[in-house]
Amino acid sequence: MPFKHILLHLDATEQCEKRVKIAIDLAKKGDAHISALFCQTDPALSAIVGNHPISDELRKLAKETEVKFTTMAEEAGVRMSVASTLCTSHAQVVQAVTWAARTSDISILGQYDWSKNYSALPSDLAENVIVHSGRPALVIPFAGEFKEIGTRCLIAWNGGRESARALNDALPMMAGAKIAEIYSIEKEGVKRPSESEVVDHLGKYGISAKAAHEKRDKASITDMLLSHAADEGTNLIVMGAHGHYGMSHMLRGGNTREILKHMTVPVLMSH
DSSP states (O other), X not given: OOOOEXXXXXXXXXXXXXXXXXXXXXXXXXXXXXXXXXXXXXXXXXXXXXXXXXXXXXXXXXXXXXXXHHHHHHHHTOEEEEEEEEOSXXXXXXXXXXXXXXXXXXXXXXXXXXXXXXXXXXXXXXXXXXXXXXXXEEEEOSSXXXXXXXXXXXEEOOSSHHHHHHHHHTHHHHTXXXXXXXXXEXXXXXXXXXXXXXXXXXXXXXXXXEEEEEEOOSSOHHHHHHHHHHHHTOSEXXXXXXXXXXXXXXXXXXXXXXXXXXOOSOEEEEO
């Protein structure tokens, strides 16, 4: 079943238009409705302490972004709605986008560009929405152009709850994929989960899949995953996201954060 309701996060960054195009393409494939939400703080004011009024400049940025999105969506003939939540703190941005994501099939978010360090957005927005919304998110890198997403998929598989959730949340994105690779990293002394069962599962949806695994070396899991994705020409990584609850989850949560920071292709994550 295709996605029918897409949440698109809008902001005043240069990369926003890229997300709009991707959301429109995804909406066309499933005749979906796009709910676009402009949400950020004023880039000229502090977002640490939310005790200042909403500025005219922020209202102007919101209006310009709304008009641009509406024009692109209407020209493409997709069903849509657009709204703005103007914030005075990063916490408000996280809360507003997370709440909106909970009543959508998938949210489309942008990777934070640390080279620009745009102060109007929290750097951990994507991570928070993924972990706390209960819904999958498609995160788009700030660099690069992605004309096709989901035709060559790499599924990071460890047999855990989060990876199983991401696998099945991504099924609409993988429909019609040329190949889906089930990729696992074998750790010494740890039994590797069976990828063959995942291959069989995807086959029932008509998705051509294959299994691959590597032994963990001195490289980080993030480096191994992104390197393998580059070698395979991957245009969508599917993986489970881990939160940061207690010492037992810190390392796994760190992998989630590192992928979001260094990703080079779109990533669909679920928690």
